[in-house]
Amino acid sequence: MKIAFLGLGHMGLPMARNLQAAGHDVIGFDVMPAAREAAVAVGVPLAESGTDAATDADVVITMFPAGKHVIEAYEGGLLAAARPGTLFIESSTIAVDEAQAAHAMAIAAGHRNIDAPVSGGVVGAENATLAFMVGASDDDFAAALPLLEAMGKRIVHCGGPGLGQAAKVCNNMILAVSQIVVGEAFVLGERLGLSHDALYDVAANASGQCWALTTNCPVPGPVPTSPANRDYQPGFAGALMAKDLGLALQAIDQTSTDARMGRLAQEIYAAFAAGSGGGRDFSGIITDIRDGQV
Structure with missing residues (x-):
């Protein structure tokens, strides 16, 4: 063709x-x-x-x-x-x-x-x-x-027509929420004295397993191909995640859906993209979590 x-x-x-x-x-x-x-x-x-x-x-x-x-x-x-x-x-x-x-x-x-x-x-x-x-x-x-x-x-x-975009916006809302909570868990683990490898070995083989952990792990080491090992070079940039979550928020409002986690994820990634995270991989949200900016 x-x-x-x-x-x-x-x-x-x-x-x-x-x-x-x-x-x-x-x-x-x-x-x-x-x-x-x-x-x-x-x-x-x-x-x-x-x-x-x-x-x-x-x-x-x-x-x-x-x-x-x-x-x-x-x-x-x-x-x-x-x-x-x-x-x-x-x-x-x-x-x-x-x-x-x-x-x-x-x-x-x-x-x-x-x-x-x-x-x-x-x-x-x-x-x-x-x-x-x-x-x-x-x-x-x-x-x-x-x-x-x-x-x-x-x-x-x-x-x-339009339902491909509907699936995409729902999928990315799941991904954004997952990436935030995986980052929160690693920061919490750090402050409790837990090593990154130990937490990864447990969560990757237990009920915490998800793509945001096993493919896009937000800390260097456990997943060598994740952006964390390249100083969070995207990947999928924080600015793009913020944009996609804006589309999710628009759909949430249009359908009067009670989606509190989706709304919160949109707020978090909007702030991340407006700061240092616009050109970094969206898994770099862990840095804002560490700094108390979330």
């Missing part, structure tokens, strides 16, 4: 390269000069603009920072530039209502559209092991599946 991949940042560029490796004809674009330079350096050809990239594409994949960028691109000529029946795959993490609005716009313009946000971070993007949460009709999901399988390891059809 001929694929226009728009948004060639830390996640988008390796995803585009994996599509190339699977034999697809990929042309990319990004508004940031540094991203364009990185794409050229690894052999991803570039169009002059997003609309130029979409003109002859069978599929248009967008990986943008926020929902407003998706809506602006759709309204700004992206849908009009594409051939009728083009499949739009929206892989940014955006609000559920924004995903549904983007879907309606694409359908009205004579195209197909699915929301397919991802989980797995930069490592997952590089290794083609991402998880995709997909909101789509059965037919559109089937059409997109071979492309998603070229970029990811687990692809889940979550329901109709």
Whole structure:
């Protein structure tokens, strides 16, 4: 297939390269000069603009920072530039209502559209092991599946339009709360005289076991591949977790859900991102816990 991949940042560029490796004809674009330079350096050809990239594409994949960028691109000529029946795959993490609005716009313009946000971070993007949460009709999901399988390891059809984003926002709320309490537990253990290795060996093999512990352990040592061993280089940055929790808070308010832990996690990560944590991995929240800033 001929694929226009728009948004060639830390996640988008390796995803585009994996599509190339699977034999697809990929042309990319990004508004940031540094991203364009990185794409050229690894052999991803570039169009002059997003609309130029979409003109002859069978599929248009967008990986943008926020929902407003998706809506602006759709309204700004992206849908009009594409051939009728083009499949739009929206892989940014955006609000559920924004995903549904983007879907309606694409359908009205004579195209197909699915929301397919991802989980797995930069490592997952590089290794083609991402998880995709997909909101789509059965037919559109089937059409997109071979492309998603070229970029990811687990692809889940979550329901109709917008429900991929719904799954993503719920999953990240779980992750954020888990990462906070794992950090709290390690700080408490430190102050009680418990070694990191001892606590990890107990919790990783008991009822405290979770991804935030066994993959993203917030202290150096027990999990050598965790960001804690790289001075909390992301990974998944604190600013992105704060953004995703803002989407969760929006959904909580829209649905009148009593989600006190989700609300508290949003407050904690908003403060972390506004301070030193915006560009650090979100597991670095443990440093604010130690300093009493949470």
